[in-house]
Amino acid sequence: MHTRTLATAAFTLATLASGVAMAQNQPPAAKTAVEKCYGVSMAGQNDCKAGEGTTCAGTAKMDYQGNAWKNVPAGTCTSIKTPHGMGSLKPF
Secondary structure, three states, rough: HHHHHHHHHHHHHHHHHHHHHHHHHHHOOOOOOOEEEEEEOOOOOEEEOOOOOOOOOOOOOOOOOOOOOOEEEEHHHHHOOOEEEEEEOOOO
């Protein structure tokens, strides 16, 4: 019984070690390019600065606020439809 336990432990350790070695050989995940898109965030869900009187994330006072931005995948901002029109790359 003791031999079986040692063999199981050795197999588990070898499996873990090979998994770590394989993970170290993987290329780093590519970062997805993003852009600031104004006028598309909901109240309190913007990613950062929302104009006068605000500081950063979560400070937009109203839905689709024109000076509050949200990070979106690059190239998609102006195709995001809102009740007030399309997303904008510049504050409005």
